[in-house]
Amino acid sequence: MNDKIKRFLNHPFLSDRRLLLGIWTILSLVGMLKLHRSHNNFLIFKGVFWHTMNGTSLYAAYPAEYSDVNHYGPLFSLIIAPFAILPEWAGMLLWLLFLSGWLFAAVYWSGLRKNQQVFIYWFCGFTLLTALFMQQFNIAIAAIILSSFFLIEKEHEGWAAFFIVLGALVKLYGIVGLAFFLFSRHKVRLVVWLAIWSVILFLAPMVISSPDYIIGQYHEWFTCLVGKNTENIHSFAQNISLLGLVRRTTGNMDYSDLWLIVPGMLLFALPYLRRSQYRHLAFRETILASVMLFVILFSTGSESSGYIIALTGACIWYTAAPWGRGKWAVALMVFVFVLSGMGNCDLFPKHIRHDYIQAYALRALPISILWFWLCYELGFKDYAPTEKIDAHE
Helix, strand or coil: CHHHEEEEEECCCCCCCCHHHHHHHHHHHHHHHHHCCHHHHHHHHHHHHHHHHHHCCCCCCCCCCCCCCCCHHHHCCHHHHHHHCCHHHHHHHHHHHHHHHHHHHHHCCCCCCHHHHHHHHCCEEEEEEEHHHHCCHHHHHHHHHHHHHHHHCCCCCHHHHHHHHHHHHHHHHHHHHEEEEECCHHHHHHHHHHHEEEHHHHHHHHHHHCHHHHHHHHHHHHHHHHHHHHHCCCCCCCCCHHHHHHHHCCCCCCCCCCCHHHHHHHHHHHHCCCHHHCCCCCHHHHHHHHHHHHHCCCCCCCCCCHHHHHHHHHHHHHHHHCCCCCEEEEEEEHHHHHHHHHCCCCCCCHHHHHHHHHCCCCHHHHHHHHHHHHHHHHCCCCCCCCCCCCCCC
16 A cells, blocks of 8 residues: 555544444435435335235336336345335435445445455445435445454354345345355355255245245346346446446447457456465465456446445555555546546536536446556556565554
8 A cells, every 4th residue: 555545544533433433324314315305216226115015926017106117136126124124214214224224334344454344435435425415235245255254264154144145135136245165264164054045035925924925026037137137237326337438439239239248258267267376465465356346347236325335445455555656547537536436526616527427337348448557457566575574554
């Protein structure tokens, strides 16, 4: 990490976790400004619980209740339940506090060094607010991916498996936690727990409904996701990814995304061949960063609120390396913060934001550059510690 940034992050006041928790709590309260103005997502989420209770389709349109449709799995009905039964304002407030608190806690208990944690808290604050304004579960997905990785690091495979399955059965993204499988010291135990939690969490929503209903809803969910992927390709608000960036800037709509996804998967997988690097925590953390970037860059479902996942990954990339980061890396992180982190806010004139940043999915450009840089480092750099690192930095 750059020495000036490290000194900034180590300042006693700026690195005080109580201050940072207070700021993230305030951001949650600011998110309430969208109550009765733009809280459609929360209404959809509430509907998942009530429609499960009433045995009606989770994936049908309910224009009298909200616009758009639900795209989350039946298990989400249990997650949203405590917030759905409350008065609307109270449920939404506690939901926002729950989301930001979950990610804050996931970073805090992650095992990352203190200066890495502080960097995430400061760097991702604005992007967190964007996701809070949309009441989006992507905040929790970032926490789930972090937790999957670090629980495997701490040899708690049972709980790691829980989070992997939880994320997969709610929004599929959580399944990327399987990317950390090779880092587990207890692979058989992990596989067993994955099987156990898959059964338990698949059956769990039946507590408030019925087996036939839940099985039918999982079938509907699969059909819904297939159709949603087709819609996302041409959606203005979705596909804010490397896939969308290439498609929109070239103006070519007649090719399959597999032409990008397959090379991307190969580039993502190549570092796993460097088994001699597995023993270095910095290498494993950079793989974590790669996962958090990949899931946004190569998904047609990527949206503004998902950038909390990508920016958390960018922070881990920047801080994990055992070598010092130079001016180009600092410049790239500034580019990431300004365009990827703030690209949809009013700091940009409306015509620039709408006609260029959104129209061409330009928010994906900085993190795409960062991911390719990351892939190069994972392929060729030595992640052996160059100096003793204080775990409390």
